[in-house]
Amino acid sequence: MSIRNSRNELEQTAIRIFRQLGTRTILFHQAAAQSLGLFPTDLKSADLLNEWGPMTAGELGKKTGLSTGSVTALIDRLExxxxxIREKDPNDRRRVIIVPLTESKKQVKQLFSSLSESTANLCRQYTEEELTLIFDFLRKSSSIMEEELERLKQ
Amino acid sequence: MSIRNSRNELEQTAIRIFRQLGTRTILFHQAAAQSLGLFPTDLKSADLLNEWGPMTAGELGKKTGLSTGSVTALIDRLExxxxxIREKDPNDRRRVIIVPLTESKKQVKQLFSSLSESTANLCRQYTEEELTLIFDFLRKSSSIMEEELERLKQ
Structure with missing residues (x-):
């Protein structure tokens, strides 16, 4: 096989693997949300608040790509x-910010604890050097996904 | 830092990166489904048919973890x-199987073409040996996610 063909095949493999991983990620979160009595994508929208900190409904709408109506319904369900919880911004009392609750994080953590443990076990099969390489690739993949989401929302 | 602490930190990093990648994957597919006029998780449920081939509604329910009613509604929306398309199984005319349509794959492919291109570009930054290592890790992660989904559905 020529080097060019072999590279093409590797790139196709990457796309196929990400597609499979994406499908499983979505199905897992769908089942997890269902078990918590939430809509499929609510859980991850809530997770953005844990990642980025409290923000206004408008900011959450921008991050998730949801319409104003959808984001209001989302916050209602999560609250x-x-x-x-909806709270007045201590730095600007005219703004209402959406604050994630620590208790809920615990409940979600429990649901994800087995997944976290399996991931940690997988990591133990690799050297630190290998993990550094893999994490670098995954961070870049995550950035790509974020850029593509921005593109899609336009 | 002790070796033990450093390993612990790497494992925590893995969990954090997967969480971030998961959030972005779900938001991207939510926006993609929205642009196609589908429910957030419909697109990936349909993708299972492309990955595994035609199956009955019952089999799709098992794969996705959706209830009978939800899977019927899903197939109705996708059809x-x-x-x-719902078709009689050529090997057993009493069974109705759900067949993915090639045209739709094309439409979905267009939507994902920029993501696929960015992923291919990312791969070009790595040697074949590095990619083999990374893909092995991702395949194992995908299997873990599948096992965890099974666990969650029980």
Whole structure:
């Protein structure tokens, strides 16, 4: 096989693997959300608040790509289920920010604890040098996904 | 830092990176499905048919973890939008199987073409040996996600 063909095949393999990983990620979170009584994508929208910190409904809408109506409904569901609370921004009392609740993080953590443990076990099969390489690739993949999301929202 | 602490930190990094990649994967597919007029998780459920081939509604329910009612509604939406067709199984005329349509794959491929190109570009920054290592890790991660989904569905 020529070097060019072999590279092409590797790139196709990458796309196929990411597609499979993506499908499983989505199905897993769908089942996890279902078991918590949430809509499929609610859990990850809530996770953005844990990652980025409290923000306004408008900011959450921009991050998730959801319409104003959808993001209001999302916050209503999350607030009702005890995952977030609406609070006045202590730095600007005219703004209402959505604050993630630590308790909910615990509940979600429990749900994900087996997945976290399996991931840690997988890591133990690799050297630190190998993991550094793999994580660098995954961080770049994550950035690509973020850029592509921005593109899609336009 | 002791070797033990450093390993612990690497494992925590792995969990954090997968969490971030997971969030972005879900938000991207949510936006992609929205642009196709589908529910957030419909697109990936349909993708299972492309990956595994035609199957019955019951089999798709098992794969996705959706209830009978939810999977019927899912197939109705996908059929209406032209992504699948219900057909009699040529090997057993009493069974109705859900067949993915090639045209829809093309439409979805267009939507994902920029993501595929960026992924291919990322791969070009790595040697074949490095990619083999990375893909092995990703395949194992995908298997873990599949096992965890099974666990969650029980």
């Amino acid at each position: 009702k289920a005890g995952y977030v | 209406k939008a032209g992504y699948v």
